[in-house]
Amino acid sequence: MRIPLKSAAELGAMRESGRMTAEVLECVSEAVRPGVTTGELDALTRRVIAGMGAKPSFLGYRGYPAAICISINDEVIHGIPGPRVVRPGDVVSLDVGVYYKGFHGDSAVTVMVGVTDPEVVRLVEAARRALAAAVAAVRPGVRLSDVSHTVEQVVGAAGCSVVRDFVGHGVGRHLHEDPQIPNHGAPGCGPVLKPGMTLAIEPMVNLGRPEVAVLDDKWTVVTRDGKPSAHFEHTVAVLEEGAEVLTLAQRISKL
Ligand code: MF3
Numbered sequence: 001m002r003i004p005l006k007s008a009a010e011l012g013a014m015r016e017s018g019r020m021t022a023e024v025l026e027c028v029s030e031a032v033r034p035g036v037t038t039g040e041l042d043a044l045t046r047r048v049i050a051g052m053g054a055k056p057s058f059l060g061y062r063g064y065p066a067a068i069c070i071s072i073n074d075e076v077i078h079g080i081p082g083p084r085v086v087r088p089g090d091v092v093s094l095d096v097g098v099y100y101k102g103f104h105g106d107s108a109v110t111v112m113v114g115v116t117d118p119e120v121v122r123l124v125e126a127a128r129r130a131l132a133a134a135v136a137a138v139r140p141g142v143r144l145s146d147v148s149h150t151v152e153q154v155v156g157a158a159g160c161s162v163v164r165d166f167v168g169h170g171v172g173r174h175l176h177e178d179p180q181i182p183n184h185g186a187p188g189c190g191p192v193l194k195p196g197m198t199l200a201i202e203p204m205v206n207l208g209r210p211e212v213a214v215l216d217d218k219w220t221v222v223t224r225d226g227k228p229s230a231h232f233e234h235t236v237a238v239l240e241e242g243a244e245v246l247t248l249a250q251r252i253s254k255l
């Protein structure tokens with residue numbers, strides 16, 4: 001395993017692609033409402049990224065046909081945008097990557113559209129808190145599996161389960177770099193985190209059982225038990241002082 005360390009200049013470029021990723025995600029999140037199709041949200045994603053003078057990281061990656069992954073309800077990740085209409089009660093995960101000046105940003109959020117089911121709220125908040133706790137665990141000297149273990153602890157305490165078949169990853173000049181970042185595992189294992197590492201941490205959390213399947217479209221990952229799933233992701237840099245979240249938006253979103 002070779003984990004690329006980024007120089008100060010490279011981290012500067014990743015701050016730019018990271019901020020753009022966050023701003024795209026924020027813009028598309030605000031457009032998620034009943035009646036919108038996932039294809040319209042993909043078109044919006046492409047417009048916003050092109051308007052920034054950047055490129056979508058996902059389009060064409062291993063043949064992926066869109067700029068964003070939109071995964072609704074029992075879909076865990078990698079949902080392909082199309083004619084599907086967003087409906088009240090849906091839990092919608094948006095995952096986007098932006099490539100700018102040679103570096104990728106990668107981030108995901110899950111938004112609830114008129115959700116009233118308290119179980120779904122519990123799921124989404126567990127996934128959100130798992131990512132926050134994982135980011136807070138990142139600093140030099142910590143081992144990678146300490147981060148994984150943190151996710152598993154938070155998710156388990158909320159009575160939800162962690163998807164084991166997909167993982168987070170290093171990110172930088174390539175969308176997927178070493179190391180792989182599982183969302184479960186015993187603490188104290190794996191590589192020691194060092195300043196200059198840039199990691200995409202992405203808990204995928206199921207309300208029911210952890211098992212998943214891939215649909216015939218070869219992309220969409222769904223829960224086997226049909227229960228809902230949530231996904232959050234940030235691109236994070238390891239600095240001397242601790243973690244810096246690169247995928248945060250600059251503009252003030254809500255007053
Ligand atoms: N953010 C996801 C990941 O990190 C999505 C990439 S898959 C793609 O793996 F094909 F859509 F690009």
Ligand code: CO
Pocket residue numbers: 106107168169200202233
């Ligand atoms: Co990712």
